[in-house]
Amino acid sequence: MEEKNVRELQEFKKLLNxxxxxxxxxxxxxxxxxxxxxxxxxxxxxxxLRMFRLFPKELAADVFSMLENDDQQYIITQLSESEAGSIxxxxxxxxxxxxxxxxxANVVKRLLANAREDTxxxxxxxxxxxxxxxxxxxTVEFVDLKAEMTVMDAIDRIRAVGLESETVNTCYVLNPxxxxxxxxxxxxxxxxxxxxIIGDFMNEEVISCNTGTDQEKxxxxxxxxxxxxxxxxxxxxxMVGIITVDDVMDIMEAEMTEDIERMAAIIPNDxxxxxxxxxxTWKKRFPWLLLLMVSATFTGKIITxxxxxxxxxxxxxxxxxxxxxTGGNAGSQASTEVVRGLSLDQIHFExxxxxxxxxxxxxxxxxxxxxxxxxxxxxYLDHVSMAVALxxxxxxxxxxxxxxxxxxxxxxxVDHANLDPAVVASPLLTTIIDASxxxxxxxxxxxxxxx
Amino acid sequence: MEEKNVRELQEFKKLLNxxxxxxxxxxxxxxxxxxxxxxxxxxxxxxxLRMFRLFPKELAADVFSMLENDDQQYIITQLSESEAGSIxxxxxxxxxxxxxxxxxANVVKRLLANAREDTxxxxxxxxxxxxxxxxxxxTVEFVDLKAEMTVMDAIDRIRAVGLESETVNTCYVLNPxxxxxxxxxxxxxxxxxxxxIIGDFMNEEVISCNTGTDQEKxxxxxxxxxxxxxxxxxxxxxMVGIITVDDVMDIMEAEMTEDIERMAAIIPNDxxxxxxxxxxTWKKRFPWLLLLMVSATFTGKIITxxxxxxxxxxxxxxxxxxxxxTGGNAGSQASTEVVRGLSLDQIHFExxxxxxxxxxxxxxxxxxxxxxxxxxxxxYLDHVSMAVALxxxxxxxxxxxxxxxxxxxxxxxVDHANLDPAVVASPLLTTIIDASxxxxxxxxxxxxxxx
Numbered sequence: 001m002e003e004k005n006v007r008e009l010q011e012f013k014k015l016l017n018x019x020x021x022x023x024x025x026x027x028x029x030x031x032x033x034x035x036x037x038x039x040x041x042x043x044x045x046x047x048x049l050r051m052f053r054l055f056p057k058e059l060a061a062d063v064f065s066m067l068e069n070d071d072q073q074y075i076i077t078q079l080s081e082s083e084a085g086s087i088x089x090x091x092x093x094x095x096x097x098x099x100x101x102x103x104x105a106n107v108v109k110r111l112l113a114n115a116r117e118d119t120x121x122x123x124x125x126x127x128x129x130x131x132x133x134x135x136x137x138x139t140v141e142f143v144d145l146k147a148e149m150t151v152m153d154a155i156d157r158i159r160a161v162g163l164e165s166e167t168v169n170t171c172y173v174l175n176p177x178x179x180x181x182x183x184x185x186x187x188x189x190x191x192x193x194x195x196x197i198i199g200d201f202m203n204e205e206v207i208s209c210n211t212g213t214d215q216e217k218x219x220x221x222x223x224x225x226x227x228x229x230x231x232x233x234x235x236x237x238x239m240v241g242i243i244t245v246d247d248v249m250d251i252m253e254a255e256m257t258e259d260i261e262r263m264a265a266i267i268p269n270d271x272x273x274x275x276x277x278x279x280x281t282w283k284k285r286f287p288w289l290l291l292l293m294v295s296a297t298f299t300g301k302i303i304t305x306x307x308x309x310x311x312x313x314x315x316x317x318x319x320x321x322x323x324x325x326t327g328g329n330a331g332s333q334a335s336t337e338v339v340r341g342l343s344l345d346q347i348h349f350e351x352x353x354x355x356x357x358x359x360x361x362x363x364x365x366x367x368x369x370x371x372x373x374x375x376x377x378x379x380y381l382d383h384v385s386m387a388v389a390l391x392x393x394x395x396x397x398x399x400x401x402x403x404x405x406x407x408x409x410x411x412x413x414v415d416h417a418n419l420d421p422a423v424v425a426s427p428l429l430t431t432i433i434d435a436s437x438x439x440x441x442x443x444x445x446x447x448x449x450x451x
Numbered sequence: 452m453e454e455k456n457v458r459e460l461q462e463f464k465k466l467l468n469x470x471x472x473x474x475x476x477x478x479x480x481x482x483x484x485x486x487x488x489x490x491x492x493x494x495x496x497x498x499x500l501r502m503f504r505l506f507p508k509e510l511a512a513d514v515f516s517m518l519e520n521d522d523q524q525y526i527i528t529q530l531s532e533s534e535a536g537s538i539x540x541x542x543x544x545x546x547x548x549x550x551x552x553x554x555x556a557n558v559v560k561r562l563l564a565n566a567r568e569d570t571x572x573x574x575x576x577x578x579x580x581x582x583x584x585x586x587x588x589x590t591v592e593f594v595d596l597k598a599e600m601t602v603m604d605a606i607d608r609i610r611a612v613g614l615e616s617e618t619v620n621t622c623y624v625l626n627p628x629x630x631x632x633x634x635x636x637x638x639x640x641x642x643x644x645x646x647x648i649i650g651d652f653m654n655e656e657v658i659s660c661n662t663g664t665d666q667e668k669x670x671x672x673x674x675x676x677x678x679x680x681x682x683x684x685x686x687x688x689x690m691v692g693i694i695t696v697d698d699v700m701d702i703m704e705a706e707m708t709e710d711i712e713r714m715a716a717i718i719p720n721d722x723x724x725x726x727x728x729x730x731x732t733w734k735k736r737f738p739w740l741l742l743l744m745v746s747a748t749f750t751g752k753i754i755t756x757x758x759x760x761x762x763x764x765x766x767x768x769x770x771x772x773x774x775x776x777t778g779g780n781a782g783s784q785a786s787t788e789v790v791r792g793l794s795l796d797q798i799h800f801e802x803x804x805x806x807x808x809x810x811x812x813x814x815x816x817x818x819x820x821x822x823x824x825x826x827x828x829x830x831y832l833d834h835v836s837m838a839v840a841l842x843x844x845x846x847x848x849x850x851x852x853x854x855x856x857x858x859x860x861x862x863x864x865v866d867h868a869n870l871d872p873a874v875v876a877s878p879l880l881t882t883i884i885d886a887s888x889x890x891x892x893x894x895x896x897x898x899x900x901x902x
Contacts, residue, residue, distance in 0.1 A: 030656060031656065032656060032658060032676060034675050034676045034677070038675070155641055158638075158641065159641075159642060168638055169620045169637070169638065169679075186620070186637060186638055186641070187609075187619055187620065187637055189641065190606055190609065190610075190637070190640065190641065191610060205481060205482065205483060207483060222700065223700055223701070223704070224485050224489070225483060225485045226485070226697035228620075228679055228696065245679065245696050245697075245700075246677035246678075246696075248700070249673065249674055249696075249699070249700065249703065250674070252700065252703055252704070253674070253703070253795070256703075256707045257791055257795075259711070260710070260711060260714075260787060260791055261787065261788070261791070263711070263714075263715075263787075264714075264783050264784050264787035264788075265780050265783070265784060266784050266787065266788065272792065272795070272797040273788050273789065273791070273792035273797055273798055273806075274792070274797060274798060274802060274805060274806075274809075278809055278812040278813045278816065279816070281788075281809070281813045282813050282816040282817055282820075285781075285784050285813065285817055286816070286817045286820045286821070288780070288784075289777060289780055289781060289784075289817055289820075289821055289851070290820065290821060290824055292776060292777065292780055293773060293776070293777050293821055293824070293825065293847075294824075294828075296772055296773035296776045296777070297773065297828070299772040299773065299776075300769040300770060300772060300773055301769075303768055303769045303771070303772070304766070304769045307765055307768075310765060310768060311762075311765060314758055314761060314762060315755070317754055317758075317761060317768055317771075318751040318752075318754045318755045319751060320754070320768075320771060320772070321747055321750040321751060321754065321771070321775060321885055321889075322744060322747035322748065322750065322751055324772060324775070325743060325744075325747045325750075325881060325882075325885065326740060326743070326744050326747070329716050329739070329740055329743055329881075330736075330740060332715045332716070333715050333716060333717050333736050333739075333740075336711060336712065336714075336715035336717065337712070337715075337717065337724050337732075338724065340708055340711055340712070340724070341723065341724035341725070344704070344708070344723070346723040346724055346725060347724055347725060351725060354725060355724075355725075358725075358729055358732070361729040362729045362732045362733050362736065365729065365730070365733040365737070366733055366736055366737045366740055369733075369737045369740075369741065370737070370740055370741060370744055373741055373744070373745075374744065377745075377748070396744075400740070430776060430780075431776075434772055434776065438772075
């Protein structure tokens, strides 16, 4: 929280304690609703609810839509059923769905029973779409015009639909079957004469997505076209809603957090760090740790099977951590860049051989650089025999080469098989690369040292 | 590229080969400029330039602003100086600055010499701001109104400034000293009577940022308030530009890629994977590999110093990879979550002890879970002595506990020292944790096994 809001928080607490409710209400009305929401989420639950009850209806709805999901759930379950219903009525349909999706089915049923019939219909409709699909994140509130309307008719229509929403900067022209014919930016309505016909100047080159389109794809469309809103059509091509850019930013952030967490062997969930209790965090983390620990057994087995070689040349053990780390780092560099390229839509399955060829060259160059540095170190610092030094250096070259090649190829293949490449990128590859590093090491050692 | 555009690409190639220029121009004009740009970037350079030269001026500027930076550079250097100058004139100032920042100073000078004087002034002004500051990403094109204007005056002003830009959905009300008094959403102008005064209904609760604000902070403001544009003021509080949401999406993506690359021990650069040659990629990757290899020497030294212990109990070597990996994974889970929390503004320096306390508990729980699993495995599968089994299990508990605690604390401290926590998150921590894992292991072994 910023300093300004830390001060405001103290103010609000004071006003609450002194029961100066009118002053508190006035203060909240003068502030941006996002700031009010931030301050409220730093109050304890009881005070948050007290403060919320003081707000006039419209402010309450605005602030509510800016609160974190868990705060929303708390408030909505504490309100009377009719109060809760009217909050639901005032939310945009996508915000309402976000909230209800997280709640138990019986609570959802009760809340919807107290909402207006059209709200209920909209929400029930939206709840049917698959999670993470365009349908599940769209809002059904948008301004629809007819092609034969005049500019004057259009402006009347906009007033009727409601100007509060930011979703009116673009209006959508539909035919009687609700097929999308074109769009009109609000700013052009200002320029035109009142009696001009919408159909004559609307933009007919429309880009839309389907209700089933994945949200990651939706984010890519926004980035490509720099849109502020994207129309969503159903399977019969009828327009059913829009997705706005602020929701897309949230999606981008959530998808990135997921990617990063998977790469660090964490089971993603979307709660902020400090709001997740230790047991919940433990549940996110130990399954992967356990799986990786078990799979590292395999690596241990390799070492055990070369026990006699190690017994003869105990110095070989000293290089094991370095070789494993180097292979692991080299591999995760490659897979990370490929994962990122895939999710930014810069790499596709067709590029498989291009990627492999690139990684082979980079792998050789990196391997050679490291091997050379290592040779110098082995000879001048470690004073090991030339045979051992060469064993280590040759292992480095092979190891880096294979790590980069295998990591990049595996990442693309996993993505192509519709599994998540981020999971492979780091945790699983570690095990594969550890094992291959050791196999290479001991195989070369056997030949070079004649064990 | 999507299938639709793959087909279009073939069409365009055909039209170019058959020199059907009028048809090509017409086709391009009917398409979205982002699609035209995507198709052009898949042509070879000569064809891309040929196609570009066919476009009428306005289409040329629209498409140009959607091209990748390297394609833009190629085209602009191939055009005559006056052609290039007029492209620069037609770009939004932030897009022009993005382009020029990447080019050699003498080329920039020549290009600006051929641009209009006001363009030159705007760009020179913007080029002065530090990279990644709000000043460097803002555009100076926005609609400024005066508080005493009527709605009619305002609409005239908007027409004069130009309606093409999407940046007019919000207008900014300035006083004669160019201080920002309020904002008016375009949609409200539609509702009001022509003779109403702007100052009477403008929104006076304005949120802005300073030219020096870091772009990551800018992105956070956008996310918090769901803005479409954010006004930027200079140190004297005069409004100098706006930042639009489409640029913020690019920033979020770039920052995220940087974070991810740093965590994977890659030196970030912003070129797409397939457009980076092997030598360039090698340069991004080998410095970290080398540094990490050298620092792993330290780990080797620890093993060497326990050579006699290893000689007595060679079985201890078999558990080294598992212990190092487990420590590393446990640590990177903690630091990754903290890095993410920091960059999403969910964790702050004040939370230092909260985070440490949480990681201690999670670390103990994870460590105990893993140790228990490992005890079962050691006894029933590996058939090692109880003393060795307990040595390994105790190491796991200590190792996971310390790894999580050290990783999380170090991440917060590094961030507080204004260094990049993402670098620490993975590569550097690996070395520290490897070393600590081994020290713990051998220390416990010494006591337990009486070596």
